[in-house]
Amino acid sequence: MNREWDLLHTPGPTPIPPSVDRAMIQPMIGHRGQKCKDLINRITPRVKSIFGTSQDVLLLTGSGTSALEAAVVNTTKPGDEVIAVVAGSFGARFAQICESYELNVHRIELEWGNAVQVSQVEEALKAHPETKAVFLTHCETSTGVMHPVEEVAKSVNEISDALVLVDGVSSIGGARIEMDQSGIDLLVTGSQKAMMLPPGLAFAAVSDRAWEVIDDNDRPRFYLDLRTYKKKLGDGQTPFTPALSLLFGLEEVLNLIEEEGLDDVFERHQLMKNMTREACKALNLPLLVDDESASTTVTSIKPATFNAEQFRKLANEEFGLMVAGGQNHMKGEIFRIGHMGYCRPANVLQYVSILEIILKRLNHDFKPGAGVVAAQEVYLNHTREGK
């Protein structure tokens, strides 16, 4: 099957809305000219509400990881004590970046599939009172856990001066987050998840408190030096040539989000999460994460009666349905369905129905139609209550 028929449900990259595709192929413009300044000045104020902040949202040209690294190198010095919550590949990556940059990292290691508890971070802070920063992942893409980063941030702020730095790569745009209210100091994301764009653009928002640390920090840095991004943004520019086609696309993404309404965007993600999870339960498919800790953007299934890779292979071959496998030690044990960005309840009904067909082929024991009906019921109940 060629890719025109693919149903992309990995937790990023995600499908691009057709109007965003069209917006990206506008004629190229100079990055130091007035048209580019106008574009950046139109875009950046509109991104703030998605981050729950009144701070500027800086635009970096790079993968999401470039923004994670920016968070590390701008706020820390070699030897600094920091705490990192590691409950999957992306928590591990944040910690690994910290270690690469010679920080003294205290890891809070959790079993994959679990969310961190506020008390665990509090204990770590008590054990390491010199901690300068706490690194958190909002949605841990490798498991589908949504860590309670807002609660953690509030608690850290109450008992410590440590900065709270949050990886929002697979959550921003698909889950509400109140950066300012909860006292998050640095929040980053990438373009290729709930932001409905191709990969290549990264975003970073910074609190006043974090700017003080950043401005005072003499660690060597250049491409990812957030000070230059802040300075240039004042003039509607970026320090280096930005990913212009993605900026063109971003403007249309913002149109789409505002047309739907940001609250409704978040509610749609919540609904897709619930539809997916109830369908899995009805199909006797164990979920890796409990309801409360589960992400609104990605759901991990841990099948008991077949190999997860076998499922992925069949779903891909027969329907072009692309879901992600498990990472590291979870390979073969789980598969992960992305439901974020350009994805709506109708897509959930579609993949649940496909899922049932593949389960049949794998001789999994379930009642045909039960998953679809469960998803339909969640949908119907939601719209009865909500509208």
Add this chain to the structure above:
Amino acid sequence: MNREWDLLHTPGPTPIPPSVDRAMIQPMIGHRGQKCKDLINRITPRVKSIFGTSQDVLLLTGSGTSALEAAVVNTTKPGDEVIAVVAGSFGARFAQICESYELNVHRIELEWGNAVQVSQVEEALKAHPETKAVFLTHCETSTGVMHPVEEVAKSVNEISDALVLVDGVSSIGGARIEMDQSGIDLLVTGSQKAMMLPPGLAFAAVSDRAWEVIDDNDRPRFYLDLRTYKKKLGDGQTPFTPALSLLFGLEEVLNLIEEEGLDDVFERHQLMKNMTREACKALNLPLLVDDESASTTVTSIKPATFNAEQFRKLANEEFGLMVAGGQNHMKGEIFRIGHMGYCRPANVLQYVSILEIILKRLNHDFKPGAGVVAAQEVYLNHTREGK
């Protein structure tokens, strides 16, 4: 005038060919799936000849500057002595990155508009025999000088063990360069110049000798750690989510280059350079750079009878013709016409003709039509001789 009518002749970003625009909006794919591996495996061998190398060309997600920084942080340690040729903004940027990363930088400072001489680098190497690396700019975009980096590299290799690291951002794809033959150790470029793509993708090719230094270097680095790009490329992957839409486009760029023939692509750039320069001479417009040192991709004009910014304003307002101004102390003194990538002799005839009209408005003394005729003659002579 709206941007649909713009004539973009800045030295990057440059216009995107329509077939490349179309190629970029293919359906999104997962970056860890087989389709992405196939794509990267198809693309990367075809980029080598453009770099004049048999080495792998690594794909980074970032502006060109990210690749400059990758060159610095991968090959050097704090305190290393290095030589940097500074003859414009981009030479200065390379030196600035070196300084940010705590190198002991010996600058060869040249007047803007001049090319470095091999003997100048030789003298610097004699004065600083502990030099670990020489940083060069192939095309200095801020002046339109093409430095003789191949000759410099050969000479450095003869008399020293220093690595030769070259910024090819505004030359690769628009000027022949033989990385392997001339002994260049690290050659980088960006996507938005002669590579005919939007900004956001960067390229780096590395010699065996440089890999030894890089593999042995323990300087902290993560996002720009070339070792991980090399390792992942073996599996048809990138370490972090790549700018997929630009990779889709790159495949079509390679189709276009191969269809035309790489030699013919370079010859076209040479021809556009000559047409532009002869037109300027015929119009009594002083050129910043002499014929021998001038770039095939960008031409700087230093008008004596009017302000360069005035020219830019009128050309922009009346024809949507976008050329670049001078940078730093050259602001108002020069304007720079980009003729690279998706640009052909017909475009030169067009902008020369527009140029004449604007010169009329500025009361510049010249014979109407003289520029166009000069460009035509270069074109006719070239095709008579060449074909």
